[in-house]
Amino acid sequence: xxxxxxxxxxxxxxxxxxxxxxxxxxxxxxxxxxxxxxxxxxxxxxxxxxxxxxxxxxxxxxxxxxxxxxxxxxxxxxxxxxxxxxxxxxxxxxxxxxxxxxxxxxxxxxxxxxxxxxxxxxxxxxxxxxxxxxxxxxxxxxxxxxxxxxxxxxxxxxxxxxxxxxxxxxxxxxxxxxxxxxxxxxxxxxxxxxxxxxxxxxxxxxxxxxxxxxxxxxxxxxxxxxxxxxxxxxxxxxxxxxxxxxxxxxxxxxxxxxxxxxxxxxx
Amino acid sequence: xxxxxxxxxxxxxxxxxxxxxxxxxxxxxxxxxxxxxxxxxxxxxxxxxxxxxxxxxxxxxxxxxxxxxxxxxxxxxxxxxxxxxxxxxxxxxxxxxxxxxxxxxxxxxxxxxxxxxxxxxxxxxxxxxxxxxxxxxxxxxxxxxxxxxxxxxxxxxxxxxxxxxxxxxxxxxxxxxxxxxxxxxxxxxxxxxxxxxxxxxxxxxxxxxxxxxxxxxxxxxxxxxxxxxxxxxxxxxxxxxxxxxxxxxxxxxxxxxxxxxxxxxxxxxxxxx
Numbered sequence: 001x002x003x004x005x006x007x008x009x010x011x012x013x014x015x016x017x018x019x020x021x022x023x024x025x026x027x028x029x030x031x032x033x034x035x036x037x038x039x040x041x042x043x044x045x046x047x048x049x050x051x052x053x054x055x056x057x058x059x060x061x062x063x064x065x066x067x068x069x070x071x072x073x074x075x076x077x078x079x080x081x082x083x084x085x086x087x088x089x090x091x092x093x094x095x096x097x098x099x100x101x102x103x104x105x106x107x108x109x110x111x112x113x114x115x116x117x118x119x120x121x122x123x124x125x126x127x128x129x130x131x132x133x134x135x136x137x138x139x140x141x142x143x144x145x146x147x148x149x150x151x152x153x154x155x156x157x158x159x160x161x162x163x164x165x166x167x168x169x170x171x172x173x174x175x176x177x178x179x180x181x182x183x184x185x186x187x188x189x190x191x192x193x194x195x196x197x198x199x200x201x202x203x204x205x206x207x208x209x210x211x212x213x214x215x216x217x218x219x220x221x222x223x224x225x226x227x228x229x230x231x232x233x234x235x236x237x238x239x240x241x242x243x244x245x246x247x248x249x250x251x252x253x254x255x256x257x258x259x260x261x262x263x264x265x266x267x
Numbered sequence: 268x269x270x271x272x273x274x275x276x277x278x279x280x281x282x283x284x285x286x287x288x289x290x291x292x293x294x295x296x297x298x299x300x301x302x303x304x305x306x307x308x309x310x311x312x313x314x315x316x317x318x319x320x321x322x323x324x325x326x327x328x329x330x331x332x333x334x335x336x337x338x339x340x341x342x343x344x345x346x347x348x349x350x351x352x353x354x355x356x357x358x359x360x361x362x363x364x365x366x367x368x369x370x371x372x373x374x375x376x377x378x379x380x381x382x383x384x385x386x387x388x389x390x391x392x393x394x395x396x397x398x399x400x401x402x403x404x405x406x407x408x409x410x411x412x413x414x415x416x417x418x419x420x421x422x423x424x425x426x427x428x429x430x431x432x433x434x435x436x437x438x439x440x441x442x443x444x445x446x447x448x449x450x451x452x453x454x455x456x457x458x459x460x461x462x463x464x465x466x467x468x469x470x471x472x473x474x475x476x477x478x479x480x481x482x483x484x485x486x487x488x489x490x491x492x493x494x495x496x497x498x499x500x501x502x503x504x505x506x507x508x509x510x511x512x513x514x515x516x517x518x519x520x521x522x523x524x525x526x527x528x529x530x531x532x533x534x535x536x537x538x539x540x
Contacts, residue, residue, distance in 0.1 A: 008392030012378075015385040019419070086378035091435075094340035094370060095393040096362040254344045256303070259337040
């Protein structure tokens, strides 16, 4: 793997942001709206529940972590879609750029753009709603890492779907986080789900993170086993997503889909 | 009028080096075939291009020209056959082969939301070019793009976009350059200038060029050799200035029309003994 082509993919996104600063808007707006909205919901729940439970860390912390995961996914897929929208596949893949270099470039781009979103979320949640985000301590880094890997996995998987089924299938990509959110157990414990949903949820890394987060906030100590399970599933699914992308790419090269993609993009 | 055989075509190209010595081709294609199920898009295509040689790839729409180019660029997998660029087999050493290749085509415009300079920097990194800023400045100068360097490519005229695409295509000093109708959207004056520049670059950089065009005047003016494709098969090969006469046509355009309308490999009634 060479670093220059990877740098090229990242530099391109920088150029796009510099040339059109309005692209920063979606990176910060939706996460800010989410934090403000859920911040007031948690504040309201705190005032009416009378149970003494502080909903801010569990609900707002959950929103923040889940938004981070979806921003990572959207960072990867949006960078990929830039090439779909500008019909750039032929120029890209007729260059020495390898698939792994391309994907690494997309991931690094996503890290940079998602960090902006994370910073905005943390600032708002801490300043406006006094979210004790760092009170989770060391497990927080592990939670973020597992969700980061899961976000990348979803981004690569979604991009592979668009590569396989054409530009119009980008509409399958955007609802993916919403589709998975009931199974992610962001706001409730897994035990409230019916058995078949629990079965699906156990195949995703996100519920282990949120169960772990609730365990830490309830004073249950370091959720080592949950995090290990989540990390293993995240790593396995990342490998599967990369394998899937490589298979789709090979199929596209074999059938001529890649060469025709520019024309389909124009349709 | 039998089609040139695979080995003969490649050998002819190698032997045609100016000093008579054997030269390693910039491109060697052997037995290239592409089938989509029962439909055969390209059949047993073999040819070679020497360094500094400009070879025209001619044929009617659907003849297999773009299929050939896509396979040489590695974005379409051949059903059979091999592509060797310089010393590197494309199937086995894709990155090394493509580092020495580049292309420009009307259907592969540079991203319109980046400026000319940004595009050249971006593609320069993809091709691993060292001293990139200097090389980009050279290309901007060579293709009269200095005043347009900070203009987004989507805002350029067709002619300017063609020049930007050619600047990108020559960034990495390719040993092999594929040009799919590079002057299709240019006015005659701009087309003439571009042809002259590409010809000069082929000489100076010793770059082998595969050039597709439907403009037979252009092909005669630029190409050292032409390959005629029809229905996925190579039917004729030779010097564009002598080929028409050798095949009973007065001009290359007339020969092209004949090739497009009939299969020259099939004996016509007059030729049947």
